[in-house]
Amino acid sequence: MPDDTTARPGWTRLWPLALILGALVLAYALGLQRSLSFDALAAHRAALTGFVAAHPAAAPLLYVLAYVAVVAFSLPGGAVMTLAGGFLFGPWLGAAAAVVGATLGACALFLAARYALAETLARRAGPLLGKLRAGLQRDGFWYLLSLRLLPVVPFWLLNLAPALAGMRLLPYAAATFLGIIPGTAVFAGIGAGLGQVFDAGGRPDLSIIFSPGILLPLLGLAALSLAGAWWRGRSRRMNGE
Template identity: 80%
Template sequence: MPDLPPPASPPRPAAPPAAPPAWRRLWPLGLLLAGLGLAYALGLHRALSLDALATHRAALAGFVAARPVLAPLLYLGLYILVVGASLPGATVLTLAGGLLFGPWLGAAAAVAGATLGACLLFLAARHALAGALARRAGPRLARVAEGLRRDGFWVLLSLRFLPVLPFWLVNLAPALAGMRLAPYAAATFLGIIPATAVFAGIGAGLGQVLEAGGRPDLSVILSPGILLPLLGLAALSLLGAWWRRRRQGGRDAAPGGQQRGD
């Protein structure tokens, strides 16, 4: 009988891809931290205050009048820096936008700057930390991440409508949980419009208050006329998450695995 060839050995499983070097993962976050340190070293955090706004209001108004195109662009860039580096003072910056550019342009520039800055921080944190966190995540965190990937738009939208958590924390948590950028950016953009419009409107009438040596009453955001609509919007966004999950459950329960028609 002729000799049979030896049986082929089973293929070896492919080795998992090597993790990228730490510097390649962490450099975007390190860049933002360096920007944060530089901003504190230059005293930018002290400039983002109502006292500084009252002191330099006339000079800022003159700059805006002399450079009507450049001034909003600089304001937008400053807002992106403040939110991206998680500097305090975004509320004062929104008031300044309403004071210098009016309620509509001021609100639009603030919403654009806050959204771009939040997306910048989101991308930096996801690039630096999300992969390592996912490799070390336990079952509970995996369920949270899955929930954010499924209903993250609606959950984040409710948090943006009613800012009960610090803005920087709401920026970071979805990135670390693996949420996608598109729903994150959309929920951020839509969710910050109402409160930003309120603060820009307050800022538009701030000139006379500052001239009289007063300070704006920011507690107006907690008044029933403002707070109740925001609560309603947050509840509607959570209702959207519930309805989406209910529909998904109905599809999964359809006979034969087929989706039921609406």
Template identity: 75%
Template sequence: MPDAAPSSAAWTRAWPLLVLLAALALAYALGLHRYLSFDALAARRAALLGFVAAAPLLAALAYIGLYVVVVALSLPGAVVLTLAGGFLFGPVLGAAAAVAGATIGACLLFLAARYALAEILARKAGPLLGRVREGLARDGFWYLLSLRLIPVVPFWLANLAPALAGMPFAPFAAATFLGIIPGTLVFAGIGAGLGQVFEAGGRPDLAVIFSPGILLPLLGLAALSLLGVWWRRRRGAA
């Protein structure tokens, strides 16, 4: 009997995550993921460009909304969406719209997971999670910023793990927003040149992000963010 109330409360708190899971199942049932591909973009490019030309503001809002859904539901296809943003709106506006959609979507998933599961994990983990929370509160922004700059872990995992570990929302949102800007600019820039790629019947070379001219600056930014952790700890120990 003593566990009945906590169990009921846990189910009540789980509703945001359940809504996202239900929406994810619906998205796959409707085949939304099949439209998030380079082939689908190539096939519908004329209609999409016409929509942007006829209603640019509505098209931008629709694009951001779709990006929010894709990231919040952790659907595959974010890279294609970023390319599409550069193709449809240009490298700067396309990147700005992609960053806005990705940040909002990541924050929604973060908040849903934290609201649904963080309290349960806190009860189960005890002192260990308490120490992790302290570390994230102190240095979480810099660690997450490094992960966003060099996406060595899947984007969805970098959204969920900080929520479950108890990272505060503000540094999560800030690190996500700032950290995805460089990579998004690169992919939006590639997307801006898709017109010629489509005419040639080819595919964009996404391996360009691993070229030294792009990868090394990203690695440098990630190293600088970790340097911020080291500096904070040094000052704290002094």
């Protein structure tokens, strides 16, 4: 019969992910996901802009905290949050606040996943996962930076996978912060012009990020990041490491 005292610690480490899952279920039960939509932003534009005008110092801080919660609990609506940042605070402050909020939220989810599952996965890892973990510990910053630059991999997946694969927090946070700046700046810039879109009764064209003028530079930056990882690996092989 298994000893409960040895089985319990592994299960108790799951509480951060259980908390996140519970918050996600509660958010959907309360319909909070409907508040993270373009229609909701348009409907509450007067109240939001009035609050920002009345509380110019507190509003950006509250926005960052809200963005942290959205990302940490993996709620849908990150793009709308970034649009709202540009709309409420302008393209520069809006982009900066969105980058900070998204990075902090991603780090919170990363730490929760690593605390809950990384140790168990490391004990059960086979040779392939072991090599992957070693590679991420050496060059994870460059690989994650490349993926963050390209708006093709789901944001929540890139928050969880590095934690489960054994990446360290500092390079994860740095790659996340730097990697999301270009795309966030584009969406915040779109958000800064939402007033005219609202007045015309239209919707913002978010597919602009896939236009050649924006996507090709992002591909170039991602390629440079991968080249950095390749060069580091080549240097280690030449030095016999």
